[in-house]
Every structure is written in structure tokens, then in C-alpha cells.
Amino acid sequence: GAVVSQHPSWVICKSGTSVKIECRSLDFQATTMFWYRQFPKQSLMLMATSNEGSKATYEQGVEKDKFLINHASLTLSTLTVTSAHPEDSSFYICSADGRNNEKLFFGSGTQLSVL
Amino acid sequence: RKEVEQDPGPFNVPEGATVAFNCTYSNSASQSFFWYRQDCRKEPKLLMSVYSSGNEDGRFTAQLNRASQYISLLIRDSKLSDSATYLCVVTQGGQNFVFGPGTRLSVLP
Numbered sequence: 001g002a003v004v005s006q007h008p009s010w011v012i013c014k015s016g017t018s019v020k021i022e023c024r025s026l027d028f029q030a031t032t033m034f035w036y037r038q039f040p041k042q043s044l045m046l047m048a049t050s051n052e053g054s055k056a057t058y059e060q061g062v063e064k065d066k067f068l069i070n071h072a073s074l075t076l077s078t079l080t081v082t083s084a085h086p087e088d089s090s091f092y093i094c095s096a097d098g099r100n101n102e103k104l105f106f107g108s109g110t111q112l113s114v115l
Numbered sequence: 116r117k118e119v120e121q122d123p124g125p126f127n128v129p130e131g132a133t134v135a136f137n138c139t140y141s142n143s144a145s146q147s148f149f150w151y152r153q154d155c156r157k158e159p160k161l162l163m164s165v166y167s168s169g170n171e172d173g174r175f176t177a178q179l180n181r182a183s184q185y186i187s188l189l190i191r192d193s194k195l196s197d198s199a200t201y202l203c204v205v206t207q208g209g210q211n212f213v214f215g216p217g218t219r220l221s222v223l224p
């Protein structure tokens with residue numbers, strides 16, 4: 001089956017630094033990838049939809065200048081949390097459509113802790 | 116009203132019990148329905164798709180009621196390993212996947 005690789009799995013950083021998270025589709029081309037954030041005991045919240053070769057579409061309330069998304073190839077999308085603050089600490093997870101556009105394949109997630 | 120709603124639980128059940136979860140969705144144009152399972156700090160994993168005719172996979176049975184706009188998941192003979200959060204996912208076709216808040220299940224020895 002389709003595999004999505006996400007790394008790093010864990011990041012601990014100081015407040016004010018930027019953190020980049022990578023999401024790769026390993027055996028298929030993903031024209032669209034999704035980025036989610038999940039706070040403890042809450043559901044996945046869609047942050048943005050990443051489209052290859054074009055600008056990402058951000059959900060309401062998500063700052064596009066803070067959460068930079070780059071989807072430069074059909075197999076790689078990156079999320080950069082710029083000037084991270086403690087309130088950005090969360091579980092970030094990416095996903096990509098399967099070939100039939102009916103199922104989502106998830107990366108393993110990144111736990112970000114900002115000190 | 117939220118697009119997809121679930122009882123957050125937790126559902127605490129003994130091993131061997133049968134447990135059922137419901138999920139309601141607000142968009143009558145929704146096309147595809149899924150149940151995902153998520154363990155703590157892990158990615159969601161597809162448990163099963165849900166079809167109008169209902170479908171079964173081992174101890175798991177999923178059903179869809181389009182008229183009432185709800186989806187159900189039944190787990191029979193619960194195992195300790197079934198403890199997780201179960202996410203109801205609805206799509207309006209294409210790439211718009213909407214997640215429910217999840218229902219937490221704890222199966223107790």
C-alpha cells in the first residue's frame with residue numbers, strides 16, 4: 001500500500017526558532033497533501049491543503065506566514081513553523097490522497113515541543 | 116452544528132464486551148465514509164470504509180444510514196488491543212476529508 005514518510009518524529013526547540021517538517025510519499029505521486037495539527041485529547045484539525053506547484057490553501061484561523069508550506073515536487077511537502085512559540089507545541093501530521101482519491105495515507109506525525 | 120459529531124467517550128468496557136459507536140454528519144452531499152483508529156501520539160490508521168449496504172470485517176461491523184445521516188461501528192468480543200480513539204471521517208468527494216472529534220475506547224481486563 002501507499003506509504004507516507006514524515007520526519008522528524010520529535011522536535012524540541014527554543015522559542016523563536018523555526019522548525020521544518022517533511023512529508024514524503026514513497027511509492028506514489030501526491031499532487032495534494034494535507035497538514036493537520038492535533039492538541040492533546042482533541043481531534044485532527046486541518047491546517048492547510050498543499051498543492052504541488054501552487055500555493056497552499058489555508059484553513060480559517062491558520063496564519064500562512066507562520067506556517068509556511070512548500071510542495072515543490074510530487075513526492076515532497078514541507079511545513080515550516082516559523083518563530084515557534086510554546087503555544088505551537090502540538091502533534092503535526094501530514095497525509096496524502098491515495099491514487100483513487102478515496103483514502104488518506106498518513107505520515108507518522110511530528111511531536112513539536114517549544115520551550 | 117459541527118460537520119461530523121461523535122460522542123467523545125470514554126467508553127470503558129470489559130474484555131469480551133460488544134461496544135457500538137455512532138457518528139452523525141451534517142452535509143447530506145457527503146459521499147464517502149470511513150472509520151479510522153488512532154492510538155495516542157500515532158497517526159490514524161484506516162479501520163474500514165463504510166458502505167450503504169453495511170460491511171463487516173472480522174469483529175468489526177460498520178453501517179451507514181444516509182437518510183438519518185449517521186454511521187455506526189460495532190466491535191464484538193472486545194480485546195485489550197482495541198483500546199484507542201476511533202475517528203469517523205466523511206468526505207464530500209475528492210479531497211475534502213472531515214474528521215470527527217473521535218471516540219475514546221478503553222477495554223479493561
